[in-house]
Amino acid sequence: MTNLEDALGEIDVLATAEAIDISPTKSALDDKINEYFAGAVVRKDLVKSVRGNAVVPTYVLEYLLGQYAASDDEATIQAGIETVRQILATHYVNRNQHMLVKSEIRRKGRHRVIDKVTVTLNEKNDVHEAEFENLQVKEVIIDDVTVKQNPKLLVGGVWCICDIEYFHSDDQRVVPWILGSLKPIQVAGVDIDHYYEARKAFTTEEWIDLLMQSIGLNPGQFNERGKLIALTRLIPFVERNYNVVELGPKGTGKSHTFSEFSPNGILISGGEVTAAKLFVNNASGRIGLVGYWDCVAFDEFAANRRTDQNLVNVMKNYLANKSFSRGTSIYGAEASMAFIGNTTHTVPYMLKNSDLFDELPDAYRDPAWLDRIHHYIPGWEVAPIRSEMFSTGYGFVVDYLAEILRAKRVEDYADKYEKHFTLDTSISTRDQDGIRKTFSGLMKLVHPTGEASEEEIRALLEFSIEGRKRVKDSILRIDATMRENPVKFRYSDHAGTWTDVVSLEENQYPHLYQRDWGTQPAGSIAEESPGQTRPSVTADGGVPSTAETGTTHTEVPLIEGHRDFKAGQKGVSYESLILPYLRGASTVTITDPYIRMPYQGRNLADLLSLLAAAKDVADEIDVTIVTSEETRVEYKQNQLLMLKSIKDASDAVGVQLKVRFDETIHDRRIEASNGWRIDLGKGLDIWQRPSDNPFDFGRNRQEFRLIASAFSVHYVRVDTQDEACDSPGHT
Known part of the structure; x- marks a missing residue:
């Protein structure tokens, strides 16, 4: 065991040491991914490297990266990036440069472009005509065979690589643009047997992390529950006729999966859809979006206050029966539906005043319509997207995974x-x-x-x-x-x-x-030992503060036993969780092996500040923190300087801090001279990392932070007060 002063003596050595390369390196999981899925995976941070000003979905860029940079060899990756950049620079049509591209096609006579293509039927001339979104040309004749092979061209459009020719005619009725060739941007096929076989080489945890990286998220930033929530957004792509709702705060990435992930799904504004567009056009008999897409997602659904009762009724039947009637005909389809919207109220507000569907338009708050929803994703449990939440590891080329999921839609694992x-x-x-x-x-x-x-x-x-x-x-x-x-x-x-x-x-x-029917939810309160009395609790299950109870702290009953907390929970603070059991202690020992990162140091400082505020101004408290020293040399100096800064701040307010390093510790606990020991399942680091928003209330008030993963706290009354801080290995 060493102390902080000895460790700080190494700083000069570290400062004068040769610069250390801390560039991102492949993890063991990345190596494993490349070993078993060579050619089908790509490094996820490459998308930002090649995107530039190309406003295209991620799956388009990853399709190109999969062709030229699906490797773990750095030289191959760099060469592939340059190739993709060159392809985009030469062939991607930027909307504000469409005239320049048109002129280039006219000059060369033929040019290849990457653009989104939508096809309509010109009933007057009995021909299909293509419209190029960014190039801004339309009425380009496209042959019926190509349309039949790619029916999604008729509903919503498809990103394609096309050869466009130019031929001017004196006949003003003739469009000068000619479609030479068209190739949708999607993989040709996948070997699902290899997919199954390779899955056996991964543990469940590794596989979930691979899926998280495949959709562009860093699994290290999510707890187990957060990962399940993220993966639930993929269910509409793998399950037929699956109906899901996700309501939550802005900026949590709710629509990202549906707009960027798969060429088999389409994201539309909730206010822009009609029964004719979604299901079938009675006039033409043409089937709508549900007939061609695996998933139809409605963005900003909660903000749509315009009501089309006919659409609601047709949708209600479709959600329940996988079919819909328009006119005299009955149609069937397999498209899943996802309804995405923002919430403007907190969860407790909605529970107190209405319900969790409070934000939906009134027409969709029909119990019969809501009863068709299979799952409600709690979007309020998802932290706002931060830069570190994006993956830099390897994951499936999204188009490859999309085709795997599409192939599995025919299977049923419900039993x-x-x-x-x-x-x-x-x-x-x-x-x-x-x-x-x-x-x-x-x-x-x-x-x-x-x-x-x-x-x-x-x-x-x-x-x-x-x-x-x-x-x-x-x-x-x-x-x-x-x-x-x-x-x-x-x-x-x-x-x-x-x-x-x-x-x-x-x-x-x-x-x-349970305000409306007055029953207590099963499992809401931890079991108590016989003869114990439970103290008053707050909404988070914590011991109330003085302001909440109107009593002094000495009147709050303390009990032995345990309390359980779930991932995603809010309202938990050290003030209710720890402080009541430390009042009156003159010495406190905190054992936590992970006080390394800045946010972990912030947690320790928060607890020490509570101790300082709770004690008499004329008293002093001796606090010892037993932790482990950072082993990575490039981060060790930062840890030592952080702990030194915390010590200086703590000592200045009468909480005398000593830091000891012990590499053998594993358990996390707090022991106080007042006779209490608190066993902390996860230590002090119980919350998700703070957001980038400097004004996020969670930065200053712990009650507004989200619990990172489930944990338990055990309160133990030791035999003597002296025993609390005299356990082996503690100073």
Whole structure:
């Protein structure tokens, strides 16, 4: 064990050492990805390197990178980047330079362009005509065979690589533009058997991280629950007729997956769709978007206040029956639907005043329409997108993964949980359908062969049940008559043990969640030992502050026992979690092996400032922090200087801080001379990293931060007060 002063003596050596290369390096997972999926993966940060001013979806750029830079060899990557840049510079049509490109085509007679192409039928002349979005030319004749091979050209358009020719005619009715060739930007085919075989080489955690990197997200910035939420956005691409809603704050990347990820999905504004465009045009008999796309996503859906009741009615039938009637005909389709919108109120506000569908237009708050939704993604649990949340590792070329997911739409994994678990019989058929479809989609994503352990299946099943329960409970708020047949969202294993599933917001705000029917949600309060008395608790399950209770701190009852917290939860602070158990202590020892990064140092400083504010101004408290020293030389100096700064600030306000380094520690705990020991499952680092917004309230108030991953805290009363700080290895 060494102290901070000894470690600080090494700073001069570090400062004069030769500069260290800390450029990003491949991880062990990256090496594994390249070994098993060579040619089908690309380094995700390359997209920014080649995008420039090309306003194209990510899958277009990754298609090109997959052709020229799908390698882990740096020389090949750099050569591929230059090739892609050259292709974009030469062939991509920038909208504000369309005249320059037209002139180039006229000069050369023939030129290759990358543009989005949409086709319409000219009924008067009985021909199909193509329109080029950025090039701004239209009425270009396209042959029927090409249209038949690429039907999406007729609905929404497709990004393509095309050869355009120019031939002027004195006949003013003749368009001078001629389509020489057209190739949609998408992979030709995938070997799904190889995909299955390679999956066996990855653990479940590794595979989930690979999928996260494939959609452009850094898995190191997300907890397990956050990863599941991100992957749920992919279910509409792998599951037929899947209906999902995601409502949450702005800037959390809700629409990114649907706009950038797949050429098999289309993102449209919620206010720009009609029954004719979405389903079928009665006048022409032409089927709409649902007939051609795997997923139709509605952006800004909550902001659409215009109501087309006919659209609502047709959609209601389609969401339930996978079919719709227009005129005298009945049509079927397989497109999934995703409804994305922003929330303007907090979760507790919605629970207190309305429901979690509060932001939707009134026409869509119809219980019959909402009952067709299979899963509600809690967008408020997703942190705002920050630069470090984007992946720099390797992931599937998104077009490759999109084709894999499309191929798996024909499969059904909905019954895979039945080998281990049984749903409660009170769960209705429609509720079961939502649970089973979400579970099936997650299984296809995480366990594509359909094989998984009992605990892996349990995790996916619970998440699926929670998402459907969130839908159902909101419907019960809107329509009280549906409460006549109570539902127990629970499941049992084959040993007959029942497990209740509750949503995070139900667990966090029980007094608001059940305000209309007055029942306590199962699992909302941790079990107590016989004879114990539970103290008053706040909405977050914490011990109330003086301001909340109107009592002094000495009147707050403290108990032995444990408290559990879930990932994504808010309202948790050191003031309610730790401080009540440290009051009156003259010495405190904090053991946490991870006080290395700036935000971890911020957590320690926050706790020390609470101790300083709670003590008498004339008193001093001795605090010892036992942690481990950063092993990476390039970061070690920063850690030591950070701890020195915290010590200087702490000493100045009467909290005398000593820092000890011990490389053997693993447990995280706080021991105080007042006779209390607090065992911290995750240590002090319990929240997600702060956002880039300097005015984010979470920077100054811990209650506004999101819990990073589930953890438990145990409070233990030791035999003597002296024992608290005299455990082996502590100073």
